[in-house]
Amino acid sequence: MKTSYDEVRRMAFRALDGARSPAGIDEDSAHGTAWLEAIDLPGMTLLADAIDTSEPDRRARGLSSGQTGERAWRIDADGLSCAFCAATVIDLLIATAETGPDACSTIELTDAKQPLFLIPMAARFCPDGGSIQITWRQDGKDQAFTVTLSGVWLNETSTGDSDGPDASSTGSVTLTSRAVSGLDQMLGRRIDQGLASTLRQGLDVDDNAYARIAAYAAKILVPETATSRVSGAGAGLTDND
Amino acid sequence: MTNDLQAAIETSEALKVALRPPDHVARLDRMGSYFQTPISFMRTLIRRMHRENWRFTTDRFELDADGFGRVVYMIHTPHGAFSFVAFSHDLSPEERTDRVIAERWDATFTLHDGPVDEADLDRLEQNVPLQETGRCSAQELVLSRANKSVRLFDYVTRTLAEGKQPDIRELAKIGYLMRTTAVYGNGKFGMGDFANLHDAPVLNAPFQAELLAVYMIRHFSVALIEHVARMRAPEHAVPLAAAQRRLLGIGNATGLGMAPFLIKHPILIHKWLCARETALARVRGIDQAEAAKRSRFSDLLDRATAHVAEWNVEDSRQQNRIETLRTELADLRRDLDNTPDDVLPEQRPWDNLFRRIEARCSLEAQELTVSLLLETYAELICDLETEMASNEIETTLPAMRLGELKAIIEKDYRWALDIDFSSPEAQHYFWYYSEDKEEPRRGPRFEEPGAECEMRLGFGREVNGLYAELARLDGDGLNNLTAEFLLRRPKWRSTVRRVQTLTRFPYGEIRNNLLGRDCLPIDLLRCKLSFFGATKFDPKSDLWTRITMYQGAPHIDELGADDVDDWAFPVTGSSGAAP
Numbered sequence: 161m162k163t164s165y166d167e168v169r170r171m172a173f174r175a176l177d178g179a180r181s182p183a184g185i186d187e188d189s190a191h192g193t194a195w196l197e198a199i200d201l202p203g204m205t206l207l208a209d210a211i212d213t214s215e216p217d218r219r220a221r222g223l224s225s226g227q228t229g230e231r232a233w234r235i236d237a238d239g240l241s242c243a244f245c246a247a248t249v250i251d252l253l254i255a256t257a258e259t260g261p262d263a264c265s266t267i268e269l270t271d272a273k274q275p276l277f278l279i280p281m282a283a284r285f286c287p288d289g290g291s292i293q294i295t296w297r298q299d300g301k302d303q304a305f306t307v308t309l310s311g312v313w314l315n316e317t318s319t320g321d322s323d324g325p326d327a328s329s330t331g332s333v334t335l336t337s338r339a340v341s342g343l344d345q346m347l348g349r350r351i352d353q354g355l356a357s358t359l360r361q362g363l364d365v366d367d368n369a370y371a372r373i374a375a376y377a378a379k380i381l382v383p384e385t386a387t388s389r390v391s392g393a394g395a396g397l398t399d400n401d
Numbered sequence: 402m403t404n405d406l407q408a409a410i411e412t413s414e415a416l417k418v419a420l421r422p423p424d425h426v427a428r429l430d431r432m433g434s435y436f437q438t439p440i441s442f443m444r445t446l447i448r449r450m451h452r453e454n455w456r457f458t459t460d461r462f463e464l465d466a467d468g469f470g471r472v473v474y475m476i477h478t479p480h481g482a483f484s485f486v487a488f489s490h491d492l493s494p495e496e497r498t499d500r501v502i503a504e505r506w507d508a509t510f511t512l513h514d515g516p517v518d519e520a521d522l523d524r525l526e527q528n529v530p531l532q533e534t535g536r537c538s539a540q541e542l543v544l545s546r547a548n549k550s551v552r553l554f555d556y557v558t559r560t561l562a563e564g565k566q567p568d569i570r571e572l573a574k575i576g577y578l579m580r581t582t583a584v585y586g587n588g589k590f591g592m593g594d595f596a597n598l599h600d601a602p603v604l605n606a607p608f609q610a611e612l613l614a615v616y617m618i619r620h621f622s623v624a625l626i627e628h629v630a631r632m633r634a635p636e637h638a639v640p641l642a643a644a645q646r647r648l649l650g651i652g653n654a655t656g657l658g659m660a661p662f663l664i665k666h667p668i669l670i671h672k673w674l675c676a677r678e679t680a681l682a683r684v685r686g687i688d689q690a691e692a693a694k695r696s697r698f699s700d701l702l703d704r705a706t707a708h709v710a711e712w713n714v715e716d717s718r719q720q721n722r723i724e725t726l727r728t729e730l731a732d733l734r735r736d737l738d739n740t741p742d743d744v745l746p747e748q749r750p751w752d753n754l755f756r757r758i759e760a761r762c763s764l765e766a767q768e769l770t771v772s773l774l775l776e777t778y779a780e781l782i783c784d785l786e787t788e789m790a791s792n793e794i795e796t797t798l799p800a801m802r803l804g805e806l807k808a809i810i811e812k813d814y815r816w817a818l819d820i821d822f823s824s825p826e827a828q829h830y831f832w833y834y835s836e837d838k839e840e841p842r843r844g845p846r847f848e849e850p851g852a853e854c855e856m857r858l859g860f861g862r863e864v865n866g867l868y869a870e871l872a873r874l875d876g877d878g879l880n881n882l883t884a885e886f887l888l889r890r891p892k893w894r895s896t897v898r899r900v901q902t903l904t905r906f907p908y909g910e911i912r913n914n915l916l917g918r919d920c921l922p923i924d925l926l927r928c929k930l931s932f933f934g935a936t937k938f939d940p941k942s943d944l945w946t947r948i949t950m951y952q953g954a955p956h957i958d959e960l961g962a963d964d965v966d967d968w969a970f971p972v973t974g975s976s977g978a979a980p
Contacts, residue, residue: 164539165596166588183857184797184887184894222889235888247797248888255799255884285796360597362539381836382851388835388842 161370162362169194171370171377172207178379179211181244182220188247192280193373197365198358199312199351204369206274210241211376213273219244231256231265237272242333245272246281249335254287257337263290269333275303278333282307283352291340296333306348308340315348417686418752420678423907424816427674432911433924434722434764435931436772437969439779440676442608443934444966445786446616447954449603451965453479457620457957460516464489466632468625471526473517474617480603483542484513485617486522488530489625497548499582499654506532508579508621512543512614514593532583532590533838539593542604543586543614547579547622550652554578554626557641561630564637566645573648573711573973576937576949578622580652584611596792606790607669608933612950619651619951643959648973650952653935656945657841660915660925661832664858667899667909668791673932674908676789677771680782684774685752695745698777699737701970705773706730708936708970716940722765729766733758751777776969795902797894799884806883806897807871809904810864816912817861818868828862829918831855843922843944859916863896936971 173190181189189207196203211219218238223245225235233252237245249269256265269275275296282292286307295304304315382388425431437444449455456477464470469489476483488509496505509530517525521540528535532546553575560567586608587595595610604610623646630638641649663670690698709727714720737744746753751774758770775782810818820827831852832843846852857863870890871879883901887894903909913920923940930938935948953971955962 162536162538163591164588165594167591170588178854182891182894183863183896184898185891187895220892222891225885225888245888245891248884248891248894251797251799252882252884252888255882258800259882284794359594360539362591362593378836380834380854381839382833382842382844382854384835384837385849387849388844 161365161367163365163370164362165194165198165359168197168204168363168365171373172204174377174380175207175211175373176243176376178376180216180220185244185247188281188284189243189277191284192243192246192277194363195280195283195355196276197363198355200354200358200364201276202366202369204365204373206276207243208369208372208376210243210274210277212372214241214244223248225252228268229266231260233265233267235267235269237269239271239273241273242275242277246277247285250278250281250285250292253292253335253337254285254290257290258287263287263337263339265337267335269335271331272333275333278335279305279307279312282335283312289340291338291343293336293338294333296331298331304348305351306343308343311350312352313348314351416679416682417688418682418749420675420682423674423910424912426678427908427911429911429913429921429924429928431764431768432928433921434768435928436769437931437934437936438677438680438772438775439783439966439969440680440775440786440789441932441934442606442789443612443616443951443954444969445606446609446612447960447968448783448966449609450960451962455960459624460484461522462624462628464625464628466629467491468629468632471522472621472624473522474620475516476613476617478603480601482515483613484515484517485614485621486511486513486517486525486529487618487621488526490530492548494551497551499548499580503582505530506546506582507548508618508625509546510544510614510618510621511537511541512610512617514540514542533585535590537590537592539591541592542595542610543584544590544592545581545584545611545614545618547581547618547651549579550575550577557626558630558633561627561641562634562638564634564639566639566642569645569648569973572645575652576648576952576973577619577650577652578626579618580654580947581615581618582654584615584653586611606786607673612933615651615653615950616954619649619954620957622651623649623956646956647953647959648971650936650949650954650971653948653950654941654945655926655930655948657832657843657922657926659929660922661841661856661858663911663925663929664860664915667903668793668795668906669909670911671903671906671909672789672791675906676785677775678908679788680775680785681755681771683781684778685749685755687751687778688749689747690745690750694777695750698745698773701773701776702730702734702737704972705769705970706734707972709769711973712937714939716942719938719940722763725763726765726769729758729762730769732761733766772969779966795898797883797887797898798901799882799887801883801901802879803871803874803881803883803886804879806900807868807874807879809900810868810871813904813907813910814861814864814868814900817864817914820861820865820914820917822862822865826918827914828859828916830916830920832858832915846916857895859914860896860899860910861914862916863893864900867893867896867900 169190172193173186176186176189193203193207223235225233228234253265253267257263278294286292286309288309292307306313458475460475461473469491472487474485492505492507511525511529557567627640712723744754758767828846830843831846833851833854835842921943923943923946926946927938930948935950936952937949939947953968955965
């Protein structure tokens with residue numbers, strides 16, 4: 161079906177809210193979902209999978225981290241989907257980089273599901289003049305993304321015969337932040353090139369994925385009562401006046 | 402807070418007179434006393450139409466003798482054309498309801514980017530009448546519907562068909578032929594995302610697409626009634642006279658759907674309030690006023706007095722406020738006549754006037770005075786209309802130390818820290834979306850089910866809880882990065898981001914507990930509607946209000962007039978008060 165970006169974002173936000181995702185994570189991941197859909201990646205399917213396969217308590221719990229160097233961290237996601245933690249992981253990467261002289265930092269994120277949600281968060285929060293590189297390995301293939309304010313690139317040389325990023329990878333993810341000037345070159349193909357024209361023309365989303373997200377979104381709706389009905393606009397007047 | 406803004410609030414260097422501080426301004430009782438100003442969005446749109454010489458043409462007018470069918474208007478702007486498409490339906494009285502939960506309406510509308518062809522029109526005819534259950538395309542920008550004010554519609558049709566003009570007193574009792582029950586935009590139901598409009602100079606100010614649609618609904622409502630009268634009596638029917646036509650606006654029933662918007666868009670709300678306060682400070686800072694400006698103020702005061710004299714509502718709280726306001730306006734007129742040098746002295750006359758009103762009068766009078774001063778010097782403040790849009794997003798500052806975050810809360814959220822949220826009174830209400838068409842509603846937390854699904858509007862409570870957690874940290878803990886904290890405690894992400902962001906946008910946080918028993922949502926509604934440019938606020942409860950939009954505004958064939966912007970405080974003359 162054809163939708164707008166904001167329609168997907170709003171539906172994803174409500175689904176995340178209904179799934180008891182932490183406040184703020186739901187806002188960010190809702191944007192992430194719509195962003196992925198806008199560049200023709202299955203954001204809604206991934207989000208529905210993430211909700212389907214996680215326990216509500218786990219979604220809201222924080223992550224444990226340990227510092228492995230002056231500006232290096234290891235975070236154990238403990239099987240959590242990046243739909244529920246991508247924003248906080250990217251925050252730590254950026255904050256750590258900001259505290260050093262060369263804007264460098266590294267995070268090793270282990271046992272994380274759906275790492276694709278890290279990409280829109282990196283695109284959303286990447287600092288001016290900075291870059292974020294995110295890599296993971298799945299089924300013997302590397303996925304390597306480079307994110308700057310100018311765009312998002314996928315390293316095609318390392319994707320082998322794959323048509324694109326593997327959406328449901330589980331495993332270890334390496335995130336590196338550095339100044340754009342520190343990048344050797346922008347390897348790979350640009351994957352967000354069509355974003356602007358998609359926003360103008362609307363997003364094509366999978367009907368089934370949309371229905372799955374809509375079902376989760378409906379969980380925030382409160383059933384009607386006689387008392388609540390009288391609190392809406394227009395209540396209590398004749399409308400044929 | 403930016404250095405410039407901080408300076409403007411704390412000192413009078415930049416503006417001669419300081420901005421009123423956020424703690425004074427961003428409070429519900431004051432915001433619920435606002436009136437239209439020259440930088441209200443309807444005013445901005447009308448000025449743009451005038452300035453850019455917009456043209457309006459009727460491409461299709463396919464209505465039957467009873468006024469049912471379809472109409473397409475084209476709106477030609479220097480930056481491109483829009484189509485406004487209207488479908489007029491036969492609606493039985495039992496189907497007519499202003500509730501958002503209605504399923505059929507007297508008329509349904511869309512604003513479409515560019516011309517519509519036959520295929521577009523067929524698609525729109527299948528979907529627009531369905532409203533929320535239909536689908537739009539990215540070319541549609543607004544979806545809306547309206548119902549007739551049946552009593553007035555019948556009366557005006559009858560009189561026009563008889564070759565007579567309707568009595569102004571009858572028109573004034575209602576003020577509109579149609580009232581909208583929803584105006585949707587920004588990507589809903591498949592429509593175009595407004596983020597794309599930021600490149601389009603025509604509609605890049607707040608709510609311009611929606612208000613353009615409402616303006617066209619007003620035009621359609623007049624065209625419709627003149628058509629029906631003409632069909633009924635081709636020999637005798639006359640069109641509405643200019644005076645009658647002018648005072649017909651568009652009605653609206655506005656409920657809680659608008660209230661969450663103000664809480665969820667704090668950067669935008671900051672921009673609106675900051676522009677209004679900057680405008681006020683500019684006028685108060687004028688050293689001396691020439692005679693023409695004093696005379697203009699005096700005329701506007703008379704017009705506002707007449708407007709308020711015609712403003713009567715059933716709600717006893719609002720009616721009491723209106724009656725107090727009438728007395729205060731009469732007092733000001735008397736003082737202005739008897740002791741003009743006291744009211745408007747030679748030096749800083751407007752600042753003196755404003756201080757006088759602040760010291761003596763109600764919030765309604767204070768905020769009406771803001772509007773009067775801004776009207777008097779519209780040319781001095783209208784540039785601020787360009788400062789009222791925002792596409793900035795709230796951003797976390799992950800490298801901020803927690804000690805700094807704690808200090809910000811102590812400085813900016815004292816009002817929230819002072820509330821005892823363990824008291825049931827402080828959490829009396831919860832806000833939620835109903836299963837019934839997702840209508841936003843508010844219910845008593847301890848009496849109605851559904852509190853676990855509540856919307857996040859209680860930021861006072863959230864900040865209070867965050868602060869309690871930060872207060873338990875020791876020195877090492879407070880030296881941690883925000884990012885480290887949020888990784889462990891993601892539940893605070895939204896609250897932290899809001900606190901950090903609003904240090905730069907201090908008018909964006911309303912200093913009231915929206916969950917508290919004493920919260921009146923009607924204040925939120927009036928604030929937002931005043932920024933739209935609405936008038937004649939008519940609260941029907943604490944939760945919803947009727948209003949009139951574009952009453953007194955020029956119609957499309959009057960947009961070339963020099964006084965196109967002079968329609969504040971519309972007066973019908975129905976009360977006997979002189980305009």
